Every structure is written in structure tokens, then in C-alpha cells.
Amino acid sequence: MDLRFSADDEAFRAEVRGWLDTQLAGEFRHLRGQGGPGHEHEHLDGRRAWERVLGAAGWIGLGWPRAAGGQGASLLRQVIFHEEYARARGPGRLGHIGEHLLGPTVAAFGTDAQRARVLPPIARGEALWCQGYSEPGAGSDLAGVQTRAELVGRQWRITGQKIWTSHAHIADACFVLCRTDPASSRHQGLSYLLVPMRQAGVTVRPIQQLTGTSEFCEVFFDDARTDADQVVGEIGGGWRVAMATLTFERGASTLGQQIGFAAELDAIIAAARARGADRDAVIRQRLADAWIGLQVMRWNALRMLAHGERGELPREALMTKLSWATWHRTLGELAMDVLGPDAEVTDGAPYQLTTLQQTFLFSRADTIYAGSNEIQKNIIATRALGLPRGA
Amino acid sequence: MRFAFSDEQDQLRRALRRALDDAGGVAAARRAMASEVGHDAALWRVLGRDLGLAGLLAPEALGGAGLGWVEVVAVMEELGAVVAAVPFFATVALAGAALQVAADDAQRRALWPTLARGDATATVAYLAPGADPGADVVGAAARAVDGGHLLSGTLRAVVDGATADLVLVAATDAAGDVALYAVAGDAAGLTRRRVSTMDQTRALAELTLDDVRVAATARLAAGGRDVVARVLDLARIALAAEQLGGAQRCLDLAVDYAKVRHQFGRPIGSFQAVQHACADMFVAVESARSAAYHAGWAADQDLPALAEVAAATSAFCGDAFFRVAGDTIQVHGGIGFTWEHDAHLYFKRARASRALLGAPASQRERVAHHLGLGVEATATAMATAPGT
Structure with missing residues (x-):
């Protein structure tokens, strides 16, 4: 049992910290703390430029295999980078979908030509990607995908609708799960296509969320085109590729995310003390419970990561999403109760939410996106506990 | 790592x-x-x-x-x-x-x-009547006399207290200092009575000390002022691991049963309501495991933050075991309500354990205090940024 990072890893941490401190002191100073979940609408131009700075310094693709142009960094080093990035309050990443989801997928399933074409622009921080999975009729049940793609000559023609697509309005391209065999159903007959976003057949419509802001979009494909060689994996084998994409996130960002959570909890604790809400024993109990929950999530994450260093993540990793989403949603509710009557008052008209209001409202999405709490529990029950699938 | x-x-x-x-x-x-x-x-x-x-x-x-x-x-x-x-x-x-x-x-x-x-065998006796087992220890009263100390008072919920050959008695002296005093189980003036308890798997006793005389060398106070608190924190970590073990076995019992028990022509474990209950139990158990293992490591490292670690771990594992043990009875249905089935042994152990060294609520209050909550504004709040 040894829960410390090695001296080498700590040296790497110092290097990351030094670089971030320097870079976020000058031109990009105003980007600190901007963007991220619930704030994706902030400072888009500056954050795009920032991606290129990250890329030029070699920080993008840290965990990719060397053969794919990455650094082949260990999981712990990736964790350290995320931790330091969060500690420095680096701006919310615009390139993370390309870096963490598409990049490893293309590295694993793509052709040499696809790797050469797709990966370097991601690593340079130039190409921004979005993920075309969910549809109005295919949310938790992703196998219900109906967006069609048909190979006509040397091009795929794509028609259908995707929804809840983060960054679609700024992305250069989208990886789209499409039905390429019209006679197929469910998991068969799907393909994983790379589709340019800037073309006549693609229309993006931001969704105004209950926060009043928009970070998710609807994407309409109306005879959109992409070249025949832009299918990753086999034609008809897209389900396997799409599922693999979801497993590449191996928890590297978890500890970094928790640093953001700790900052939110700090703000709520400070508010409770400043307002005297902590004289209420129930509020004290809830704040202590939130702190304990955050520590436990950290210990969970360290345990998963120490295990993950040696290969596959253990079955306990299946609880990560359920745990943080539930914790964060509860924190949002607690924040409002700490503020009492003032919880209602916004920063201004028409709908300028305070940071804590933003946390409270946006956290309702946490327990829905990327696998709702109910789906997470189904997965735990069947995969971790071996209970029989429901009828 | x-x-x-x-x-x-x-x-x-x-x-x-x-x-x-x-x-x-x-x-x-x-x-x-x-x-x-x-x-x-x-x-x-x-x-x-x-x-x-x-x-x-x-x-x-x-x-x-x-x-x-x-x-x-x-x-x-x-x-x-x-x-x-x-x-x-x-x-x-x-x-x-x-x-x-x-x-x-x-x-x-x-x-x-x-x-x-x-x-x-040995044990520690520290809980005065009416005291919160999670609060600062008062224990018995110690009075310095020529060549030794006289101990008086009643101490409750002493684990294995009726049989222990050596009892380390927490007591406060005239100066207000709390220390532990080594008392032989058969010392003159010590009366021990085993208490009949709801959880029968851990024997508790009530000890009455009536001017029990111990030598000067029997006073254990090498660790400074907060030494008794530290002893209890270490014991809380051990207890949390026991709670983890019980919770894991409960989950195993519940899942195994849900796979074989059929109703409506299907295993009950195929019903989402049962699946989600088991999934929640799984999260509680695995989180308790991370907490207990981490706490064991922290105890060996002698980290300065051990008090917070112990309080957090104790609160979390105490709640986790109790909830999982209760849900285990629920998943079993009628058979889980019988004396014959083991579920009640875990449920009662879980109930007793979460109160033994301070209930989760009192441990959370300790955490709140560390966070600067409910204390005077001059106290400095602890940063919440998670450390190892």
C-alpha cells in the first residue's frame, strides 16, 4: 500500500505546473477558469487559440501511443497533467473530444492513412471534433440510431438528426454513428463515419438549456457528404468502434475534475460561514457529508488508477460516473439551501446566473448525460454483479 | 503507487x-x-x-x-x-x-x-455515562495519591470488558488532563457486569471503579494531550474495516439470493428495482473499501490529518454497512426476517458498530469543525482541496 506519486512523477508535475503558470500569466490570463461544463459558451475565440498553444507545447495526445504521434505517457502522468491543469484553472478544453475520444479510437481502429490524416491536426490543437451519437429516438438506447448513410460512388451521403452534441457549432468535424445497412436493426449495420461539419448538408442549432445558455446542439444531416474512406473500422462494424470510444476515457480526468469540485465546495463552505448558515446543525452535517463524499471519491479514484496502471480498470470503475454525478447534483442543492432566500437572486437580467446557481442548475444534466444514473446502475448490476438482464 | x-x-x-x-x-x-x-x-x-x-x-x-x-x-x-x-x-x-x-x-x-x-486479552474503557462516544473523552476520574492514582467512575460499552485481563481506563485528573491507566481485570474496587445487548456478536460490559488504586507507572500518557483521541481514531479505522467486511458479505448474500430466488417466473435479480438496490449497495461497499484501505495506509504513515481521515472513514463506513445490511434483509424478503438466516446478525452488528465509537453524525460534526463550520469566525477554515 503506497499512495504516493513517485519522485519522477512529481518532477513531471513540477514541469506541468511551471509551464501552466507561465502560459496563463500573460496573453491567456483572462481565460483562467473560463469554459467547462455549464460554461462552454465563454470565450470561444481565446480558447481556440489556447488549444494551439497546448498543441505546440506537446501537451495534447500525452496518453496516445507513440506510434500514433503521442507521448505514450502513463495513466498517472495523464492524471497529473489533468490535476495541474485544474489547479491552474486552465480554460475548459475545446479539443478534449478529439483528443480523448476520437484520437485513441482512430489510433486503435483506423487505417494508416486515417491516422496520418486525423491525428496530427488534433495533436496540434487545430482540429476540433464533436461526437454524433445521441438522436431524438436514441438516448439511453443508443442502438436505436436511425441516421442513415449510403455509399454513392466515392462518397457517403448522410441523412438524419443528432442531438446533445457538445461543441457542434464550433467543431470542424464530427464522428457520426450511422446506419449503413438499411435492412439492419439494433447493433448491426452501423458504421462510424468521419464527417466534415462545414458543408451545405449540415445544419447546427444550439439548444437553449434550462440554464438559459447553450452548449449542446442539434445537428441536422441533409444529404451531407463524406469520402468513402472516412469510415473507421469495418462498414457495418460501427457499434464495436463506438463502444470502444467510450472506454478510452480511463479516468485520467477524474482527479482533475475533483479539484474543480473542491473549489466549488470551498465556495459553498465560505458562503455558509459568511452568512452564518453553519449555525444550522443540518447544514453543517450536509457540508461535512459533501466533504467526506469528495474524499471518498478521491480515494476511489486513486484505487482505480493504481489498478489501471497495470492494465484494465477493475469492475469498481463502473461506479465512477454514478458517484460523481450524484455527488455534484447533491452539492448544487446544498449550495442553494446554504444561500437561503438569496439563492433566487441572479446576477442580473435577463438571466445572468451566479456561479452557484449555474452549478445547481447544470448539475441536473450530470445525472443524465454520458449514461444516466439509471443506465449506470443497470451496468453495475449486470456487469459488475452478474445479475441477469431484465426482460 | x-x-x-x-x-x-x-x-x-x-x-x-x-x-x-x-x-x-x-x-x-x-x-x-x-x-x-x-x-x-x-x-x-x-x-x-x-x-x-x-x-x-x-x-x-x-x-x-x-x-x-x-x-x-x-x-x-x-x-x-x-x-x-x-x-x-x-x-x-x-x-x-x-x-x-x-x-x-x-x-x-x-x-x-x-x-x-x-x-x-485487553480492552480500552473510556465512555462515561451520558457522554457521546464521538465527543472529547472524559472517562473516569483520576486522583493522584502517594505513589499512584485512585480511579473512580462508571464506564459503559466496554468491548469485551467483562473478560479482559487488562483494562486501559481513560480518566481525567484534577488538572483536566486525560490519560489511560492500566488496570488489572481483577483489581480491587473494579466491578464488571456484562450487559445484555441487541447485537450479541460483540460483548459489552459496564465497569464501575470505586477508588481503584494503580501504581504511578500505570499512567499511560506518552503521546501528549490528544492521545486518547488518537487511540480512538485508530480504533475507528479498524472498525471501519470490519464494517467493510460485513457489508461485502451482505452484498454477496443479497446478490447470490437475487440470482436464484424466482418470482413471477424470473429471478428477482432480473427486476430493475432489485438490480438498482444491489447497484447502490455495490457503490457503498466499494467506496467503503477505498476509504478503509486508505485509512489503514494513512494510519501507518502517521499523517497529521489522521483525525479527519478517521472521522470521514468512520462516518462513511458506519453508514454504508448499516444501509447495506438493511437492504440485504429487504432483498431477501421474508427469509431475511428469520432468526435462522444470518442477515440479522449483520444488521444488528451494523447498528451497534455505527454507535460504538461515535455515530456518523458526531463524526461529521468533527469534520465540520475541521472545516471551520460552526466555530468562531476567527478560526481558520481548512482548505478542502483533497490531499492524499
């Missing part, structure tokens, strides 16, 4: 598990429940002497194995899995912690070898 037991620690666990299985597992606890002393003395001879658990924490020079709290955690988890009724917790975790942090070298040499050989 390694967040797992070593090969040697795993070997210890396996040997212990085998010994517990050989003794009949939970059946051994049922036998002990019905016995006069309330623990399984024969099983303890096997575990304490043959496996060497009695000397787990004691230094090798004093006849022990010189191991640490990670090993205590591993042992407690295994014991908790079968609600074992043996004096390991009282003798090794409670009294062992006291000897480790509160005793000076001479006191260790005098007291530890007998315990480490498994020739005697």
Missing part, C-alpha cells in the same frame, strides 16, 4: 479466512452468542496464538510481528465478514493502539508481551 495488499498481506488474509471457515464461519459467532463469556475463546486461541494475530501490532522485540494498521485493516475485514466474536478488536486494535501511541518503553515492555503471546 500501489493501492492494494502485498503478497504477504494477502497470505495473512487467506490463512485467516481458512481458519475462520474451518471454525464454521458465522456458525462460530452463533455459538459464541450463546456462551457465557460472549466470545469464542477456542477460536481466539487459534487466531491469536497459532496465526499470531494477538501480536500483530506488537514490536518483534516484545514477541510480536511488528506489523501495522494495513494488516489490522486486512484482519478486521475478514473478521467482519463472518461477524467473528473474538477479542481481536479490543485486544489488538483498541489496547494495541493505546500501547502504540500512549505507552512509554517501560510500559510497553511490561504490558505488551503477555498480550502479544495471546496469553491475555
Whole structure:
């Protein structure tokens, strides 16, 4: 049992910290703390430029295999980078979908030509990607995908609708799960296509969320085109590729995310003390419970990561999403109760939410996106506990 | 980074598990429940002497194995899995912690070898009537007299207190200092009464001290002012591991049963309501595991933040075991409500354990205090940024 990072890893941490401190002191100073979940609408131009700075310094693709142009960094080093990035309050990443989801997928399933074409622009921080999975009729049940793609000559023609697509309005391209065999159903007959976003057949419509802001979009494909060689994996084998994409996130960002959570909890604790809400024993109990929950999530994450260093993540990793989403949603509710009557008052008209209001409202999405709490529990029950699938 | 037991620690666990299985597992606890002393003395001879658990924490020079709290955690988890009724917790975790942090070298040499050989048992008595087991310890009253101390008072919920050969009694002296005093189980003026308890797998006693006289050397106060608090925090970590072991076994029972019990023509484990209950139990158990293992490591590192770690771990594992044990009865339905089924043994153990060293609410209050909540504004708040 040894829960410390090695001296080498700590040296790497110092290097990351030094670089971030320097870079976020000058031109990009105003980007600190901007963007991220619930704030994706902030400072888009500056954050795009920032991606290129990250890329030029070699920080993008840290965990990719060397053969794919990455650094082949260990999981712990990736964790350290995320931790330091969060500690420095680096701006919310615009390139993370390309870096963490598409990049490893293309590295694993793509052709040499696809790797050469797709990966370097991601690593340079130039190409921004979005993920075309969910549809109005295919949310938790992703196998219900109906967006069609048909190979006509040397091009795929794509028609259908995707929804809840983060960054679609700024992305250069989208990886789209499409039905390429019209006679197929469910998991068969799907393909994983790379589709340019800037073309006549693609229309993006931001969704105004209950926060009043928009970070998710609807994407309409109306005879959109992409070249025949832009299918990753086999034609008809897209389900396997799409599922693999979801497993590449191996928890590297978890500890970094928790640093953001700790900052939110700090703000709520400070508010409770400043307002005297902590004289209420129930509020004290809830704040202590939130702190304990955050520590436990950290210990969970360290345990998963120490295990993950040696290969596959253990079955306990299946609880990560359920745990943080539930914790964060509860924190949002607690924040409002700490503020009492003032919880209602916004920063201004028409709908300028305070940071804590933003946390409270946006956290309702946490327990829905990327696998709702109910789906997470189904997965735990069947995969971790071996209970029989429901009828 | 390694967040797992070593090969040697795993070997210890396996040997212990085998010994517990050989003794009949939970059946051994049922036998002990019905016995006069309330623990399984024969099983303890096997575990304490043959496996060497009695000397787990004691230094090798004093006849022990010189191991640490990670090993205590591993042992407690295994014991908790079968609600074992043996004096390991009282003798090794409670009294062992006291000897480790509160005793000076001479006191260790005098007291530890007998315990480490498994020739005697020990416990810590600290809870005054009406006191919150999670709050600052007052204990009995100590009065300095020529060449020694006189101890008086009543102490409750003393684990294995009616049978322990050595009782380390917490007491406050005239100056307001709290220390532990080594009292022989058969000391003049000490009255011990085993209490009939709802959880029958852990024997509790009430001790009354009426001017019990001990020598000056019997005062254990080497660790400074907060030494008793530290002893209890170490014991909380051990108890959390026991709670983890019990919770894991409950989850196993519930999941196994949900796979074979059929209603409406299907295993009940195929129903989402049951699946989600089991998934919640899984999250509670695995989180408790991370907390307990981490706490064992933290105890061996002697981290300055050990008090917060112990409070958080105690609150979390206390809640987790109780909830999981309750849900285990629910998943079992009618059979889970019977005396014959083991579910109630875990449920009652979970109830008793979460109160034993301070209820989760009192541990959360300690955490709140550390965060600067509910204290004067001049107190500095602790940063919440998670440390290791």
C-alpha cells in the first residue's frame, strides 16, 4: 500500500505546473477558469487559440501511443497533467473530444492513412471534433440510431438528426454513428463515419438549456457528404468502434475534475460561514457529508488508477460516473439551501446566473448525460454483479 | 503507487479466512452468542496464538510481528465478514493502539508481551455515562495519591470488558488532563457486569471503579494531550474495516439470493428495482473499501490529518454497512426476517458498530469543525482541496 506519486512523477508535475503558470500569466490570463461544463459558451475565440498553444507545447495526445504521434505517457502522468491543469484553472478544453475520444479510437481502429490524416491536426490543437451519437429516438438506447448513410460512388451521403452534441457549432468535424445497412436493426449495420461539419448538408442549432445558455446542439444531416474512406473500422462494424470510444476515457480526468469540485465546495463552505448558515446543525452535517463524499471519491479514484496502471480498470470503475454525478447534483442543492432566500437572486437580467446557481442548475444534466444514473446502475448490476438482464 | 495488499498481506488474509471457515464461519459467532463469556475463546486461541494475530501490532522485540494498521485493516475485514466474536478488536486494535501511541518503553515492555503471546486479552474503557462516544473523552476520574492514582467512575460499552485481563481506563485528573491507566481485570474496587445487548456478536460490559488504586507507572500518557483521541481514531479505522467486511458479505448474500430466488417466473435479480438496490449497495461497499484501505495506509504513515481521515472513514463506513445490511434483509424478503438466516446478525452488528465509537453524525460534526463550520469566525477554515 503506497499512495504516493513517485519522485519522477512529481518532477513531471513540477514541469506541468511551471509551464501552466507561465502560459496563463500573460496573453491567456483572462481565460483562467473560463469554459467547462455549464460554461462552454465563454470565450470561444481565446480558447481556440489556447488549444494551439497546448498543441505546440506537446501537451495534447500525452496518453496516445507513440506510434500514433503521442507521448505514450502513463495513466498517472495523464492524471497529473489533468490535476495541474485544474489547479491552474486552465480554460475548459475545446479539443478534449478529439483528443480523448476520437484520437485513441482512430489510433486503435483506423487505417494508416486515417491516422496520418486525423491525428496530427488534433495533436496540434487545430482540429476540433464533436461526437454524433445521441438522436431524438436514441438516448439511453443508443442502438436505436436511425441516421442513415449510403455509399454513392466515392462518397457517403448522410441523412438524419443528432442531438446533445457538445461543441457542434464550433467543431470542424464530427464522428457520426450511422446506419449503413438499411435492412439492419439494433447493433448491426452501423458504421462510424468521419464527417466534415462545414458543408451545405449540415445544419447546427444550439439548444437553449434550462440554464438559459447553450452548449449542446442539434445537428441536422441533409444529404451531407463524406469520402468513402472516412469510415473507421469495418462498414457495418460501427457499434464495436463506438463502444470502444467510450472506454478510452480511463479516468485520467477524474482527479482533475475533483479539484474543480473542491473549489466549488470551498465556495459553498465560505458562503455558509459568511452568512452564518453553519449555525444550522443540518447544514453543517450536509457540508461535512459533501466533504467526506469528495474524499471518498478521491480515494476511489486513486484505487482505480493504481489498478489501471497495470492494465484494465477493475469492475469498481463502473461506479465512477454514478458517484460523481450524484455527488455534484447533491452539492448544487446544498449550495442553494446554504444561500437561503438569496439563492433566487441572479446576477442580473435577463438571466445572468451566479456561479452557484449555474452549478445547481447544470448539475441536473450530470445525472443524465454520458449514461444516466439509471443506465449506470443497470451496468453495475449486470456487469459488475452478474445479475441477469431484465426482460 | 500501489493501492492494494502485498503478497504477504494477502497470505495473512487467506490463512485467516481458512481458519475462520474451518471454525464454521458465522456458525462460530452463533455459538459464541450463546456462551457465557460472549466470545469464542477456542477460536481466539487459534487466531491469536497459532496465526499470531494477538501480536500483530506488537514490536518483534516484545514477541510480536511488528506489523501495522494495513494488516489490522486486512484482519478486521475478514473478521467482519463472518461477524467473528473474538477479542481481536479490543485486544489488538483498541489496547494495541493505546500501547502504540500512549505507552512509554517501560510500559510497553511490561504490558505488551503477555498480550502479544495471546496469553491475555485487553480492552480500552473510556465512555462515561451520558457522554457521546464521538465527543472529547472524559472517562473516569483520576486522583493522584502517594505513589499512584485512585480511579473512580462508571464506564459503559466496554468491548469485551467483562473478560479482559487488562483494562486501559481513560480518566481525567484534577488538572483536566486525560490519560489511560492500566488496570488489572481483577483489581480491587473494579466491578464488571456484562450487559445484555441487541447485537450479541460483540460483548459489552459496564465497569464501575470505586477508588481503584494503580501504581504511578500505570499512567499511560506518552503521546501528549490528544492521545486518547488518537487511540480512538485508530480504533475507528479498524472498525471501519470490519464494517467493510460485513457489508461485502451482505452484498454477496443479497446478490447470490437475487440470482436464484424466482418470482413471477424470473429471478428477482432480473427486476430493475432489485438490480438498482444491489447497484447502490455495490457503490457503498466499494467506496467503503477505498476509504478503509486508505485509512489503514494513512494510519501507518502517521499523517497529521489522521483525525479527519478517521472521522470521514468512520462516518462513511458506519453508514454504508448499516444501509447495506438493511437492504440485504429487504432483498431477501421474508427469509431475511428469520432468526435462522444470518442477515440479522449483520444488521444488528451494523447498528451497534455505527454507535460504538461515535455515530456518523458526531463524526461529521468533527469534520465540520475541521472545516471551520460552526466555530468562531476567527478560526481558520481548512482548505478542502483533497490531499492524499
